[in-house]
Amino acid sequence: MSVETSFIGGNVATNAGGSKVIKYGNTAHHILGLEMVMPDGEIVEYGGKRRKDSSGYNLLQLFIGSEGTLGIFTKIYVNLIPQPGKVVDLLVPFESVEKAISNVAPLMVETKSLPSGIEFIDKKSIYYASKYTGMKLPYQDEVESYLIVQYEATSLQEIEELYEKGGKALQKNGAKDVFIADNRSNSEKIWRMRRNWLESLKAVDPYVPTGDVVVPTSKIPEMMKYINEVSNEFKIDIPVAGHAADGNLHPAPLKPKNLPPNEWKTLSEEILGKIAMKAAQMGGAISGEHGVGFIKKELLKKTKPKQYKWMQEVKEAFDPNNIMNPGKLF
Structure with a gap:
C-alpha cells in the first residue's frame, strides 16, 4: 500500500482512492478548493473555504484527477474529518475468491452498516507476503483468499455491535472463520501482510509493475478468473490485492528470472494492457x-474515444501550447 509514500498533491492530481473509499469516498469528495498557476502564468483560485457553490460549472472537479496537465496546484483546501474513536479489524479466510467477494454486498445489507474498508488479498499474494514478513495467517495453506473488514465507531458499545453483526453475517455466508483484532497490536499484525504486499513482491522481482x-x-470473481487465464497464458505469477468494496484490483505480474528487464517492460505492459482492456469491457475502467500517466494513454483512447476527444478539447482550451506535463494523458 502507498500509505507511507502518498502526498496530497499527487492524491488530488490522480483523484486517489485507497482502502476507505466505500465509507469516505475518493479524494475529490474532500477537496473544497484549489489555488493554481495556470499555463499562462495567472494564479487562479477555484472553490475555497466555502461549503456550497452552485454558480455555474463546477470547474474545481475538472482539475482533480487532471494529472498536472491543466495547471500547478499551489494551495489545496481540504475538508478534514475527526479520527474515529474505536477501530476493529476482522481477518476473514475463504475457500474461494467467489465466496469472499460474494460476501461484500450481503455484509452491508444484512448488518445495515457500512465498514470503513473491505480489503481483498489472494493466495499468491499471501505466499509472497508471508515469506517477506515471516508471518503466517490462520488457514493460510487451506484457503484461496482473505478479506480484511474494518469497522469504525465512536464508542465501545457501537463497535462491539458492528463487529459482532459483521462476524455473524460473514460466517453465515461461507467464511471459514472470523478473527477479530480489537486492539492496535493485533490490527497491526493483520495489516502488516497487506501493507507489505508490494514490498514482498519487490523482494522477488525489483521490476514488478x-x-x-x-x-x-459483482464482476471481481470473473476478473480474477481472467487474470488467472492471463497468468497461465504467459506462464508467470500474477498476485492480486485490492479494495473489494469498490472493485479496485491491483494485479502485479512477476518477471521470469531469465528475461532481460527491457524485454520484461514490453511484455508486462502487454499483460497489464490485456487486463485493463478486459476490465473496461466488463463495465469497469483502466484505472x-x-x-493514466504515460503508459495508459493509448488504453484511455481505445476505451473512451468520445470522452478522450472532449478531454483533448479541454486541454487545448486551458493549455494550447502544451507546456503542462506534456505526454501525460495525451
Missing part, C-alpha cells in the same frame, strides 16, 4: 486510483 483496474464488485 502494479496494475490498477476497477470493475463492478481506479493511480491515474
Whole structure:
C-alpha cells in the first residue's frame, strides 16, 4: 500500500482512492478548493473555504484527477474529518475468491452498516507476503483468499455491535472463520501482510509493475478468473490485492528470472494492457486510483474515444501550447 509514500498533491492530481473509499469516498469528495498557476502564468483560485457553490460549472472537479496537465496546484483546501474513536479489524479466510467477494454486498445489507474498508488479498499474494514478513495467517495453506473488514465507531458499545453483526453475517455466508483484532497490536499484525504486499513482491522481482483496474464488485470473481487465464497464458505469477468494496484490483505480474528487464517492460505492459482492456469491457475502467500517466494513454483512447476527444478539447482550451506535463494523458 502507498500509505507511507502518498502526498496530497499527487492524491488530488490522480483523484486517489485507497482502502476507505466505500465509507469516505475518493479524494475529490474532500477537496473544497484549489489555488493554481495556470499555463499562462495567472494564479487562479477555484472553490475555497466555502461549503456550497452552485454558480455555474463546477470547474474545481475538472482539475482533480487532471494529472498536472491543466495547471500547478499551489494551495489545496481540504475538508478534514475527526479520527474515529474505536477501530476493529476482522481477518476473514475463504475457500474461494467467489465466496469472499460474494460476501461484500450481503455484509452491508444484512448488518445495515457500512465498514470503513473491505480489503481483498489472494493466495499468491499471501505466499509472497508471508515469506517477506515471516508471518503466517490462520488457514493460510487451506484457503484461496482473505478479506480484511474494518469497522469504525465512536464508542465501545457501537463497535462491539458492528463487529459482532459483521462476524455473524460473514460466517453465515461461507467464511471459514472470523478473527477479530480489537486492539492496535493485533490490527497491526493483520495489516502488516497487506501493507507489505508490494514490498514482498519487490523482494522477488525489483521490476514488478502494479496494475490498477476497477470493475463492478459483482464482476471481481470473473476478473480474477481472467487474470488467472492471463497468468497461465504467459506462464508467470500474477498476485492480486485490492479494495473489494469498490472493485479496485491491483494485479502485479512477476518477471521470469531469465528475461532481460527491457524485454520484461514490453511484455508486462502487454499483460497489464490485456487486463485493463478486459476490465473496461466488463463495465469497469483502466484505472481506479493511480491515474493514466504515460503508459495508459493509448488504453484511455481505445476505451473512451468520445470522452478522450472532449478531454483533448479541454486541454487545448486551458493549455494550447502544451507546456503542462506534456505526454501525460495525451
